C-alpha cells in the first residue's frame with residue numbers, strides 16, 4: 001500500500017511500455033458502412049481516438065499503414081477446435097487454431113460446445129471453457145449444441161443465457177443418432193430461443209434421407225469418399241433449409257442457417273428472407289456460407305487419390321457444380337447471405353482413414369480458420385464481386401451484430417476493442433499445408449494464389465502479426481459473453497411491441513385529458 005514514506009511509483013507516461021499505446025497512421029479505415037482516410041489511436045487494448053493530426057503521448061508506437069486498409073479483425077462464427085467427432089479429435093486445438101486464425105487476420109472465433117445426446121448442455125459448456133481457457137490467443141465465444149430435448153434442456157438453455165453469456169444454440173437436422181433432433185424438438189428449441197431472446201442455428205440437411213441413401217450406396221458397393229456427396233445431394237440440403245425456415249416462421253423466432261453449401265439451399269433461404277421482408281418489412285432469417293464453399297468445389301479431376309477426396313469431406317458437402325462458388329459469392333454480395341465462417345474441423349490423413357471402405361466413417365470437416373479472410377478477399381474483392389466494406393460486413397461486422405457484440409467487435413470506432421487487421425492489398429501469398437500455421441496436414445486451398453495479406457494484426461491492442469511476422473501469446477484471448485436480445489435481430493419485434501404498449505398508454509392518457517374519469521364509458 002502507498003503511504004507518505006513510499007508513494008505509489010507511477011511509471012512516467014512516456015516511459016510506459018509503448019506496447020499498449022499504438023497509433024496506426026496514414027491508412028484507410030474500412031468499416032461495414034464506409035471507408036475513410038484516418039488514423040487510429042489505441043491505448044490499453046481499446047480504440048481511444050479516430051481522426052487525423054491526433055495529439056498522442058510520447059512513447060507511442062507508430063505503425064505506418066500507407067496504402068493499406070485498416071479493418072476490423074475477422075470474426076469466424078463457426079469453428080470446431082479440439083472437437084471429438086466420428087471417433088477422432090480435430091487436430092487444431094484452441095492454441096494452434098487461434099494462432100492460425102490470427103495469422104490469417106481473424107481476431108475472434110465462435111466455437112461450438114456440442115453435448116453428446118443426453119449430455120448436459122452446462123457440462124458441455126464448462127468442458128469447452130476448460131479447454132479454451134489459457135490456450136486461446138484471441139477472444140472467443142461459444143454456441144451451444146441442442147442435441148436432444150427435455151424440460152431440463154430448456155432450463156439449461158435459460159441458465160446459459162442468463163448466467164454464462166450464451167445467446168445462440170445449434171440444432172442438427174442431420175447426423176442421425178448422433179446429434180439429430182426431430183421437427184417437434186426443433187419447434188420447441190426455436191420457441192425457447194425466442195422466449196430467451198437467443199438465436200436458433202441449424203445444420204440443415206435431411207438426416208433420414210442421408211441415412212437411407214448411405215445404406216443403399218454402401219450396399220451397392222459405393223464406399224469411397226465420392227459416396228459422401230452422393231448420399232446428400234443439393235435437394236437434401238435445400239429441403240431442410242425450407243423446413244427450418246418454415247418452422248422459424250411458424251414459431252416467430254429468428255433463424256441462422258449455418259454452412260449453406262449449395263445453390264439450391266441458398267435460393268430457398270433467399271426466398272424465405274424475401275417473403276418475410278415482403279410481409280413484415282424485415283427478416284430474422286440469416287444465412288452463413290463457408291470459405292470452403294466459395295474457395296473451391298468438389299472437382300473429381302483434382303481429387304486424384306483417396307486422401308485428397310477424404311480431405312474434402314464435410315457436411316453439407318462441397319458441390320460438384322463448378323458455378324457454386326461464384327453463385328454463393330453473389331449471394332453474399334447482394335445480402336442474400338450474411339456471414340462467412342470456416343467450419344474449421346480438421347482431421348489428419350490417418351484420422352480421415354477411419355473411413356477407408358466406408359465413407360460414412362470419414363470424420364467430417366475441413367480447414368479454413370487461417371485462410372478464410374484471404375480466400376474471401378481473393379474470390380470476392382479482387383474479382384470485384386463486392387467492395388472492401390462488404391468484405392468487412394461478411395467476415396466480421398454482421399456476425400458481431402447478429403451475435404450482439406457489435407460495436408465492441410466488428411468495428412473500427414472509439415470504444416471498440418482494438419482487434420484490427422492492417423491489410424496489404426498488394427501483398428501476395430500462395431496457400432499451402434507446407435507453410436500454413438494450422439496443425440492439420442492438408443489444406444483444401446493448396447496452391448491458391450491470394451492477393452491481399454495481413455501485414456499487422458492487433459489482438460486486444462497487442463501486435464500479434466508484425467510486418468507479417470507471427471507473435472501470438474498463448475492465453476491472451478478471453479471468453480466474450482454474447483448477450484441475448486440482439487438489437488440487430490430482435491429490434492423490429494421490440495419496436496413494434498413498444499409501439500403497441502406506448503400507443504395504448506398514450507391513447508388512454510389522451511382520453512383522460514379529454515373527458516374526466518366520471519364520463520369515461
Ligand SMILES: C[C@@H](CNC(N)=O)C(=O)O
Pocket residue numbers: 080085203259313314315316343345364365366
Ligand atoms: C459437426 C460439424 C462437422 N463439420 C462439418 N460441417 O462437416 C458440423 O456439422 O458443423
Ligand SMILES: [Zn+2]
Pocket residue numbers: 203258259315316
Ligand atoms: Zn454443421
Ligand SMILES: [Zn+2]
Pocket residue numbers: 305306307308
Ligand atoms: Zn494421397
Ligand SMILES: [Zn+2]
Pocket residue numbers: 078079080343
Ligand atoms: Zn460446423
